[in-house]
Every structure is written in structure tokens, then in C-alpha cells.
Amino acid sequence: xxxxxxxxxxxxxxxxxxxxxxxxxxxxxxxxxxxxxxxxxxxxxxxxxxxxxxxxxxxxxxxxxxxxxxxxxxxxxxxxxxxxxxxxxxxxxxxxxxxxxxxxxxxxxxxxxxxxxxxxxxxxxxxxxxxxxxxxxxxxxxxxxxxxxxxxxxxxxxxxxxxxxxxxxxxxxxxxxxxxxxxxxxxxxxxxxxxxxxxxxxxxxxxxxxxxxxxxxxxxxxxxxxxxxxxxxxxxxxxxxxxxxxxxxxxxxxxxxxxxxxxxxxxxxxxxxxx
Amino acid sequence: xxxxxxxxxxxxxxxxxxxxxxxxxxxxxxxxxxxxxxxxxxxxxxxxxxxxxxxxxxxxxxxxxxxxxxxxxxxxxxxxxxxxxxxxxxxxxxxxxxxxxxxxxxxxxxxxxxxxxxxxxxxxxxxxxxxxxxxxxxxxxxxxxxxxxxxxxxxxxxxxxxxxxxxxxxxxxxxxxxxxxxxxxxxxxxxxxxxxxxxxxxxxxxxxxxxxxxxxxxxxxxxxxxxxxxxxxxxxxxxxxxxxxxxxxxxxxxxxxxxxxxxxxxxxxxxxxxxxxxxxxxxxxxxxxxxxxxxxxxxxxxxxxxxxxxxxxxxxxxxxxxxxxxxxxxxxxxxxxxxxxxxxxx
Amino acid sequence: xxxxxxxxxxxxxxxxxxxxxxxxxxxxxxxxxxxxxxxxxxxxxxxxxxxxxxxxxxxxxxxxxxxxxxxxxxxxxxxxxxxxxxxxxxxxxxxxxxxxxxxxxxxxxxxxxxxxxxxxxxxxxxxxxxxxxxxxxxxxxxxxxxxxxxxxxxxxxxxxxxxxxxxxxxxxxxxxxxxxxxxxxxxxxxxxxxxxxxxxxxxxxxxxxxxxxxxxxxxxxxxxxxxxxxxxxxxxxxxxxxxxxxxxxxxxxxxxxxxxxxxxxxxxxxxxxxxxx
Numbered sequence: 001x002x003x004x005x006x007x008x009x010x011x012x013x014x015x016x017x018x019x020x021x022x023x024x025x026x027x028x029x030x031x032x033x034x035x036x037x038x039x040x041x042x043x044x045x046x047x048x049x050x051x052x053x054x055x056x057x058x059x060x061x062x063x064x065x066x067x068x069x070x071x072x073x074x075x076x077x078x079x080x081x082x083x084x085x086x087x088x089x090x091x092x093x094x095x096x097x098x099x100x101x102x103x104x105x106x107x108x109x110x111x112x113x114x115x116x117x118x119x120x121x122x123x124x125x126x127x128x129x130x131x132x133x134x135x136x137x138x139x140x141x142x143x144x145x146x147x148x149x150x151x152x153x154x155x156x157x158x159x160x161x162x163x164x165x166x167x168x169x170x171x172x173x174x175x176x177x178x179x180x181x182x183x184x185x186x187x188x189x190x191x192x193x194x195x196x197x198x199x200x201x202x203x204x205x206x207x208x209x210x211x212x213x214x215x216x217x218x219x220x221x222x223x224x225x226x227x228x229x230x231x232x233x234x235x236x237x238x239x240x241x242x243x244x245x246x247x248x249x250x251x252x253x254x255x256x257x258x259x260x261x262x263x264x265x266x267x268x269x270x271x272x273x274x275x
Numbered sequence: 276x277x278x279x280x281x282x283x284x285x286x287x288x289x290x291x292x293x294x295x296x297x298x299x300x301x302x303x304x305x306x307x308x309x310x311x312x313x314x315x316x317x318x319x320x321x322x323x324x325x326x327x328x329x330x331x332x333x334x335x336x337x338x339x340x341x342x343x344x345x346x347x348x349x350x351x352x353x354x355x356x357x358x359x360x361x362x363x364x365x366x367x368x369x370x371x372x373x374x375x376x377x378x379x380x381x382x383x384x385x386x387x388x389x390x391x392x393x394x395x396x397x398x399x400x401x402x403x404x405x406x407x408x409x410x411x412x413x414x415x416x417x418x419x420x421x422x423x424x425x426x427x428x429x430x431x432x433x434x435x436x437x438x439x440x441x442x443x444x445x446x447x448x449x450x451x452x453x454x455x456x457x458x459x460x461x462x463x464x465x466x467x468x469x470x471x472x473x474x475x476x477x478x479x480x481x482x483x484x485x486x487x488x489x490x491x492x493x494x495x496x497x498x499x500x501x502x503x504x505x506x507x508x509x510x511x512x513x514x515x516x517x518x519x520x521x522x523x524x525x526x527x528x529x530x531x532x533x534x535x536x537x538x539x540x541x542x543x544x545x546x547x548x549x550x551x552x553x554x555x556x557x558x559x560x561x562x563x564x565x566x567x568x569x570x571x572x573x574x575x576x577x578x579x580x581x582x583x584x585x586x587x588x589x590x591x592x593x594x595x596x597x598x599x600x601x602x603x604x605x606x607x608x609x610x611x612x613x614x615x616x617x618x619x620x621x
Numbered sequence: 622x623x624x625x626x627x628x629x630x631x632x633x634x635x636x637x638x639x640x641x642x643x644x645x646x647x648x649x650x651x652x653x654x655x656x657x658x659x660x661x662x663x664x665x666x667x668x669x670x671x672x673x674x675x676x677x678x679x680x681x682x683x684x685x686x687x688x689x690x691x692x693x694x695x696x697x698x699x700x701x702x703x704x705x706x707x708x709x710x711x712x713x714x715x716x717x718x719x720x721x722x723x724x725x726x727x728x729x730x731x732x733x734x735x736x737x738x739x740x741x742x743x744x745x746x747x748x749x750x751x752x753x754x755x756x757x758x759x760x761x762x763x764x765x766x767x768x769x770x771x772x773x774x775x776x777x778x779x780x781x782x783x784x785x786x787x788x789x790x791x792x793x794x795x796x797x798x799x800x801x802x803x804x805x806x807x808x809x810x811x812x813x814x815x816x817x818x819x820x821x822x823x824x825x826x827x828x829x830x831x832x833x834x835x836x837x838x839x840x841x842x843x844x845x846x847x848x849x850x851x852x853x854x855x856x857x858x859x860x861x862x863x864x865x866x867x868x869x870x871x872x873x874x875x876x877x878x879x880x881x882x883x884x885x886x887x888x889x890x891x892x893x894x895x896x897x898x
Contacts (some may be wrong), residue, residue, distance in 0.1 A: 010707070025747060107844075364788075375788070375801075
């Protein structure tokens with residue numbers, strides 16, 4: 001069946017041009033100076049050294065912190081949600097999973113914009129608080145607002161893979177655990193949770209990737225001064241115009257995510273076997 | 276018999292380092308039911324795929340009516356294939372599957388309709404036109420696959436282990452059905468199988484292959500009774516193979532310390548040969564009346580016959596008989612000159 | 622025992638409802654306030670379609686809708702064709718080439734959007750391609766095609782390897798085998814790819830934001846620029862986008878389910894018929 005082998009050629013060329021070369025360009029930019037043209041470039045590591053300055057390191061640490069907190073909340077709420085959904089009839093399950101899926105397809109920007117009006121000083125939450133006789137609170141432009149926006153936005157990416165793993169579990173394994181004397185709690189931790197690990201790993205990878213790299217949510221809900229790695233890259237490319245430094249930050253971001261993925265893959269029993 | 280329709284001339288095929296066909300020479304005749312028989316990996320399917328045009332040979336020629344077709348693409352060849360797992364098009368119903376080839380050839384609607392109906396009748400699927408092929412039983416899918424190939428009126432039909440997926444009873448049914456269809460349409464069938472019983476019961480000619488080499492070509496009776504070497508003898512049914520016999524002269528062979536009359540000749544004097552004795556050709560007789568003596572080691576009832584192993588001084592013999600013998604009984608073994616099959620040593 | 626079970630189910634239902642409220646609150650708020658008769662985003666002061674009227678008379682927004690739609694349609698068309706033929710070729714390729722392409726293909730899927738975006742931005746500027754509609758379209762094809770390949774490739778791989786041979790054996794040329802046999806058999810994968818590509822492209826903000834220029838804006842970029850001040854026109858626009866995507870998703874999810882049911886019925890009928898023969 002050699003007839004169809006040639007069909008990959010257009011994409012081979014296309015993907016080298018549109019995927020591989022851009023990556024190489026980012027690497028080149030990150031280790032050079034000489035501005036945004038490649039005419040008089042000079043090798044340097046100063047872009048990376050610059051990142052070690054306290055202000056940038058702080059941004060980096062803050063991104064990791066917000067990312068980890070978001071992942072934790074997504075995991076906590078998402079696991080319970082997926083687990084509870086599994087208790088329903090098959091029809092109800094597929095309906096609820098469709099409901100979880102729909103927001104994934106709707107632009108982050110639109111949903112985040114809506115959170116702005118919900119959380120603003122005279123927004124819906126504060127209106128309700130006032131009606132209940134409580135003092136209004138400031139939500140906007142805080143870590144809280146950013147995390148709420150991220151969790152709401154990324155929760156489906158945690159629920160779907162966990163649900164997929166959970167729904168695949170052979171019920172006789174649960175029965176076998178009970179039969180061997182494990183109570184509900186023991187069965188959950190020793191059997192169910194272990195079997196759902198591939199989904200957990202996938203969900204954590206997805207939500208971590210999304211939350212450390214976003215710049216829309218922190219910009220809209222955290223305000224103009226709120227800086228995470230994504231915002232830093234955006235400013236370097238759009239307002240400051242230092243593409244070399246921007247590329248270096250992007251590389252660091254890509255490497256951090258790569259490391260996180262590698263660590264998570266190790267924890268996934270299915271993947272570990274393949275090594 | 277008839278005219279040659281396909282000639283394979285010193286066909287070789289390499290997959291990377293591995294040579295799966297090591298020089299196949301074979302003539303296939305019109306109206307012949309020919310079976311390529313051998314264990315998996317022997318090259319039988321590769322040979323078939325080369326004839327169909329799915330593989331190009333690494334060397335040698337494929338002649339079709341005297342013309343080399345080894346570079347002709349599959350879709351221009353006058354052969355059609357019944358695939359191992361049928362390869363029916365799941366999104367088409369029975370009728371449209373069968374009509375596929377004729378539609379590609381842009382035949383008229385009435386022509387197609389008539390041909391398809393006729394062919395479906397031939398394979399016993401009248402009235403199945405609108406059925407979903409994925410919901411048919413294995414045997415029915417098989418019939419659709421045969422109809423889909425035959426409707427194009429190929430000169431040669433290639434069948435790649437087509438009965439492999441069926442259960443034993445259905446297999447038997449389809450064997451006689453296939454033979455009947457072949458007689459009716461009067462074209463050449465090339466059939467690939469690893470099942471020796473299937474090969475012997477259906478074919479005009481059996482080609483036994485192993486490790487990319489043809490071991491023997493012959494009628495089922497020849498192959499069974501006169502295996503040319505130890506591989507063929509071993510592959511075609513259970514056998515007693517005596518690897519250390521010596522051909523004293525024409526019509527006289529010696530093994531187990533005795534000389535035996537036989538019907539084979541043309542060997543050198545005192546040439547080392549191998550001898551095959553079919554289990555059903557050996558009789559168990561009184562100890563006094565025989566050259567080879569031993570005692571019954573085991574006896575198993577096999578439904579129609581008993582399978583007995585007799586332990587002798589030189590080796591164990593496997594015997595099929597309808598009589599019962601007590602384990603441990605001392606017996607003699609007897610066979611006639613025509614039961615001894617002498618083969619060249621491998 | 623039974624009572625306890627009932628409580629537990631109620632608890633589960635309540636938890637699920639709260640989660641859905643959390644997921645859908647922003648969507649609901651957007652939709653409700655798009656019909657508000659005042660500029661307030663907190664008090665609903667009466668039903669009105671004024672924001673929709675403003676939306677349709679705003680030429681900048683309409684221009685962005687046109688850009689979003691046309692880029693999404695073109696990118697979907699091109700990436701579906703490119704992705705499908707690649708997936709088919711991939712299944713027949715040598716192992717090394719296959720691994721190389723699959724790995725390259727995973728890069729845009731696993732990389733953060735922002736990294737893909739700046740990579741393309743640098744590429745276009747170093748190739749001296751003027752940023753605008755064309756660069757946006759090229760970028761969209763670049764990030765949509767990998768998703769098409771990942772949805773079509775498994776379908777191609779699960780095909781019986783003899784199926785294309787069977788078609789050619791019956792006289793179909795390789796091209797006919799492709800269009801008459803392979804494509805019908807992988808159409809579900811292609812359809813999923815189309816849907817994915819279209820929504821990814823239509824929804825995209827990050828990549829478009831970095832690779833566009835010369836005033837070419839899609840819906841997301843307009844929304845991003847407008848967030849500085851409250852503007853319920855955005856709600857009206859969002860509502861339309863949300864409704865379009867929801868309806869599409871529901872159709873895509875519900876229609877196959879209905880078809881399946883129909884098929885099941887048909888299958889049962891056929892089985893019954895078969896027993897009569």
C-alpha cells in the first residue's frame with residue numbers, strides 16, 4: 001500500500017515550516033541580542049541572566065504558586081464532580097458530561113469578561129452580600145478573582161479525563177475489594193483512586209499547562225499591574241518590544257511545562273510501563 | 276490438463292533483510308483448483324498477494340496468459356480476491372458491496388442489476404440485497420465476499436485463508452460449497468490455507484510450501500501417499516518417519532535391522548533415505564508373524580479408531596486401528612511394500 | 622438504609638448543581654444582561670434588544686464577525702483536507718517518519734498557546750510577511766491541522782488494512798479507493814476534526830492577537846480591546862457566539878444518539894427477519 005505514502009509530504013513540509021522553524025527561531029532569539037531583525041545578531045546568555053533578577057523571579061514564583069493553587073482546586077472539585085457523576089444512570093451521565101464540555105468550547109475571554117461583572121465592587125456578588133446585610137468586599141484585582149476565573153475556566157479539563165478513567169473501571173473490581181474485606185473508604189483509596197490515576201495525571205497536566213501560561217485571565221481579573229509569566233511575555237512582545245528577552249521567558253515556560261509533564265507521566269502507571 | 280493461465284518464474288520477495296520467497300516456479304492452469312499449503316510464514320500469502328498485485332516481486336516474473344504483469348497495478352488485473360477477513364465495505368449493503376466493481380467499471384444499471392442478482396443467487400444469498408453487511412453471520416459475509424469477487428467474472432479467483440474465521444461445522448459446509456461454485460463458474464481458484472485437510476479435500480493440485488520454497492506439487496492423493504520429503508510427510512497428517520533407513524537397491528529398503536520390499540526405485544545403491552509409514556497403514560499382528568516387534572505403550576480412543584503407540588527396540592510407532600489392544604501386550608507390526616514411502620533425505 | 626441512600630443521592634445532586642452553577646454563572650450572566658435595557662451589568666432593569674441593535678449597527682464589530690467567520694471557515698476547510706490526507710498517508714508510512722510527524726504534530730497541542738503564538742509572530746516577521754488577514758489565516762491552519770490529524774488518525778489506523786486493497790482488487794484506482802471507500806469509513810473522524818478545527822479557530826484569541834496587524838481583528842480581539850469599559854454590546858455578541866456553539870454541540874451530540882437508536886431498532890427488525898428465513 002505504498003500508494004498513499006506520498007500524502008504525508010505536504011504536511012511534512014508545512015509542519016517543518018510552521019512548527020519546527022518557529023521553535024528554532026524562539027531558541028535563536030532567546031540566546032542572541034540585536035533586536036527584532038536577525039541581521040546583526042550576537043550570541044549571549046544575558047536574556048536568561050536577566051530573568052534571574054528579583055522582579056522577574058517573583059513573577060515566575062507567583063505564576064507557579066497561582067498555577068499550583070488552581071490545579072489543586074480543580075482537582076478537588078473536579079474529582080468529586082466526576083465521581084458523583086459516575087453514580088448516575090448512563091443517560092444522565094452523558095447529559096451531565098455534555099454540560100461539562102460545553103463551557104470548554106466557549107471562549108475564555110467571553111467567560112472571563114463575565115466574571116468581571118460578577119466580581120466587581122458593585123457586581124452581582126456584592127449586591128447579594130448587601131441584600132443579606134453584609135459588608136461588600138473587594139474581589140476584583142486580587143489573587144482570589146484570578147483563581148476563581150482560572151478554576152471556573154479550567155475545571156472541565158480536569159473533570160473530563162478523570163470521568164473517562166472512572167467510568168472505565170470494571171465494577172467487579174470494586175465488588176472484589178468489598179469481598180476481600182475492604183470497606184468503602186479503603187476500597188476508594190486502594191482501588192478506585194489508583195485506577196483513576198491516568199485521568200488524574202492527564203487532568204493535572206492540562207490544567208497546569210493552561211494556568212501557568214494564560215495571560216488573559218490575570219490581565220482581566222487581576223488588573224493591569226498583575227503580572228504572571230504569560231503577561232510578562234505579552235508585554236515583552238507587544239509593548240516593550242524586547243523579543244529576545246520575551247523568547248527567553250517563553251523557553252523557560254516551555255521547559256517548566258515539559259518538566260511538569262515528565263514528572264506527571266512518571267506517576268501515571270500506564271505510561272510508566274511503556275518505558 | 277488445460278492451458279497455462281498463470282506462470283510464476285523464479286519469483287523472489289524480500290522484506291528488508293528477510294527473504295520470504297526464495298525462487299518460486301509454478302504453473303497454474305485454466306479451470307484448476309490449486310491450493311497453496313504451508314505453515315504461517317511459509318510465503319503462501321505473499322505469493323497470492325503478488326499474483327493479486329498488492330506486492331511487487333523483488334525478482335522473477337508473473338506471466339498472465341504469457342504476458343508479464345508484475346508491474347501492472349492491482350486494479351488493472353483480471354483477477355479478484357476473497358480476503359482473509361472478507362474486507363467488506365461496512366457502509367454499503369450487500370447489493371452495493373457486490374455491485375462495487377461493476378459500478379467502478381461504469382456498467383449500465385440494468386447490467387449491474389442482473390449480474391448482482393445472478394451472483395447472489397449463485398452463492399445462496401437471494402433476497403439479501405438490502406441487508407447491512409456488518410450484521411450478517413460469518414458464513415454469510417463470506418458468501419458476500421465471494422459474490423463481490425465473482426461478479427466481475429475474473430479469470431482467476433484468489434482466496435486468502437477465507438475459511439479461517441469460521442467454526443468447524445460451517446467450514447465443512449463452505450468447503451463443499453466453494454468446490455461447487457468453482458465447478459459452476461469454471462474458472463481457476465487459487466486457495467491459500469494452512470489446513471492440510473482443507474487442502475486435500477478441495478483441490479485439484481496442492482502446492483506445499485515451507486520457508487519460501489515449494490516442497491512438492493501434486494494431486495492430493497500423490498501428496499498424501501508419496502510425500503517427497505520429511506517436511507511434506509510431517510505436515511500432511513501424522514506419520515511415522517524413519518530418518519535412518521538405507522536403500523540397498525531398487526525395490527529394497529533396510530531399517531530397524533531388517534530388509535523390506537518396497538515399490539520405490541531410482542535411488543543410488545546404499546543411499547541414506549527417510550521412510551514414511553502412515554499410522555493407518557500399519558497392522559498389529561501376532562509377535563511370531565512379524566519382523567518388527569514391540570509392546571503396546573499407550574492406547575487412546577479417538578472416536579472411530581484407536582491411537583496406539585507401540586514401543587520397539589529402535590523407536591515408537593504410531594498406529595491407527597479399530598481393534599483394541601491391552602497396554603503392555605507384546606505385538607508385531609506389519610505393512611506391505613506399497614505402504615512404505617521412501618523419500619530423499621533432507 | 623434506603624433513607625440514607627436517598628440523602629446521599631440528594632447530596633450528590635446538590636454538589637453537581639453547585640458545580641454547574643459555578644461553570645455556567647458567567648455564561649448566564651452574559652446572556653441575561655445582553656437583554657438589559659440599561660448599561661448596568663448588575664441590575665436588570667427591563668427587557669430590551671437595544672444592545673443587539675447597537676451590535677449590528679457597529680461596523681467595527683461586524684467587520685470582526687466577518688473576519689472570525691471567514692478565517693474559521695477557510696482554516697477549517699484547509700486544515701481538514703491537509704489533516705485527513707496526512708492521517709491516511711501516516712498510517713502507511715515507515716515507522717521512523719511516522720514517529721517524527723506524530724511528534725512534531727504534538728508540539729502545538731502540548732505547547733502553551735502563547736509560545737505557539739510568538740513563534741509564529743517571529744516567523745512571519747523574519748519572513749517579512751506583512752501581518753494581517755493572511756498571517757492570521759496561516760496561523761489558524763497551523764494550529765488547527767494537528768487537531769484534525771489527532772481525530773482522524775485513530776480512525777484510519779483502525780481500518781482493516783485490506784480494505785483499500787479490496788477496492789483496488791475490484792478495479793478502483795488508488796484515488797477511487799480513497800474517495801469511495803476510505804473517506805466514507807473515516808467520515809466520523811473527519812467530522813470530529815471539522816468541528817474541533819472550526820471551534821478552535823472561531824474561539825481563538827491568543828494566537829490571533831499576536832499574529833494579526835494592520836487593524837485586522839477577530840471577535841476575540843475586539844472583546845479584549847473593549848474590556849477596559851463596561852459595554853453590554855459585548856454581552857450581545859457573546860450571547861450570539863455562545864448560542865451558536867451550544868446549538869452546534871447539542872446537534873452534534875444528540876443527532877448521533879438518535880441515529881444510534883434508529884439503527885438499533887433497524888437491527889432488531891433485521892434480526893427478526895433473519896430468524897424467519
